[in-house]
Amino acid sequence: MAGNKAKAEDMEKTVEIIRGDTPGTEWRFPVLRFSGADASAPTAYLQAALHGSELPGVAALHYLVPELERAEGEGRLRGAVTIVPQANPIGAGQHLFLQHMGRFSFHSRSNFNRDFPLLADTDTSHLPRDDAPIAAEKRLKARLVTLALGHDLVLDLHCDDEGPSYLYIARAFWPHMADLAASLGSKAVLLWDGTSDAAFEEAAWAPLSALPDEDPAWARKAATTVEFRGESDVSPELGRADAAGLYRFLVARGTIEDGRLPSLPEWSGTVTPLANVEMVRAPVGGAVLYHVSPGDHVEVGQRLVTLLTAPGEIGGETHVTAPQAGMILTRKRNRLARIGDDLLKLLGSKPSETAKSGSLES
Ligand SMILES: [Zn+2]
Structure with a gap:
């Protein structure tokens, strides 16, 4: 009976502020949080558009949020979920002569998805804060890592130029993350060895990196770069389908409860070492x-x-x-x-x- 369930808490929205590098400027990005009913259930962090104009993930999160609200309202949201729909306001605002360029910082030429701080544990208290005397892009990276660490499932939603949906996955997570590939209908998985030059996903699993591959922690957690097809593949239909895939994965991992879904099919795509x-x-x-x-x-x-x-x-x-x-x-x-x-x-x-x-x- 619905009345037995605790009243769902509403989604919480906060706005992160990144101080500009020059007087009179700053950037902002919203963070949407769902608290989850069960402190022991897997928690999830999903962010999109780290490269500014890579928008399939933005559309997917737009359609996922109402599903999370519904699950929460029906008492089916077990684990806490944090959503950052547009993770990089600096990159989103970089235009030169009417062309958008969101991959590299105009300030330093560094890729917005490289050089994240790699921590040995989930304690982020010593990462630089917004008053640190370093460039805004570095403070943004520290902020995103601070938001993500501590979650069990971390998905960084990107896209390629033209192509199908595929995933980058660190080798120790494989085949535990085949459920993500099956949920999203990914056509291929590219397996990392060693380093990814400190991409966001590597920062997300860095606290696990000293564990041997057979440690059960790798099976319980997930961290990856999702490549949601090509940059032009943005539409209501694709956004809804990608949201359904993300939802399916959160159900598979127990963050959301949903007995109506059929069991996940075996994934049968291509696995290729980098x-x-x-x-x-x-x-x-x-x-x-x-x-x-x-x-x-x-x-x-x-x-x-x-x-x-x-x-x-x-x-x-x-x-x-x-x-x-x-x-x-x-x-x-x-x-x-x-x-x-x-x-x-x-x-x-x-x-x-x-x-x-x-x-x-x-
Ligand atoms: Zn990207």
């Missing part, structure tokens, strides 16, 4: 003509891209071929390449000759 990802790059600059799309399977030597270096002239084409057989995961949106630009991610079955340690992209 070293096997071919970052196919432009050997010359020019107009990019793709012969392949995300999801395509290709053979070694197959033509992937034609670059027009001198359109209309003999010898004005340069072809780029597959360094090994595999599946095309993503491709760039921008069709004008500079020499050395990333064009495609290809998931191979053996290590790439150009593999390097750390993150795939700068």
Whole structure:
């Protein structure tokens, strides 16, 4: 009987303020919190748009919040949930000549998803606060880590240029996080070894990093970068579907109770160690003509891209071929390449000759 259930607390909204680096400026971002009815249930932290214009996660969280409110109202929200719908107001506001550029800080050129503080435990009391004499982007990173640490499940929602839904997962979390891949319908999982150059997800699991892979803590927790398809894949339908996937995962982990959902299907996507990802790059600059799309399977030597270096002239084409057989995961949106630009991610079955340690992209 509904009357037996404790009255749900309302969602709490607070506004985080990041002091500007110069007088008269500051940034703000909202944090939405649900307290959860059971202190022992897994807690969750979800943030989106760390790279400013990566909005599929923003849409997903927009549609997830009413579902959390409903679950709370019906006494089904077990664990506390913290939502940061737009985690990077600095990056969101970076425009130059009508173009948005949210990946790198205009101030320092550092990637907004690198160089997070990696802590040995969840005590964030010694992280710099907003009055510290350091740049706003560093204080923002410290603030986001402070908000996230202590939660059992931490999802950082990003997207790629063009491609399907996929996940980056630290190896010790695998296969425990196959439930996330199944919930979201991810097409591929890329497994990290070593470091991700201190991406947010690494900061989220850093307190576990000294534990051996077989420690049960890895199975109870989750921390990852979700790549929700491409930057243009933002619509009410996709937002609702992604919200349903996130909700499904929170039910699978026991943060939300929902007996109406069918059991989660086995996940059967592609798992690829990061070293096997071919970052196919432009050997010359020019107009990019793709012969392949995300999801395509290709053979070694197959033509992937034609670059027009001198359109209309003999010898004005340069072809780029597959360094090994595999599946095309993503491709760039921008069709004008500079020499050395990333064009495609290809998931191979053996290590790439150009593999390097750390993150795939700068
Ligand atoms: Zn991103």
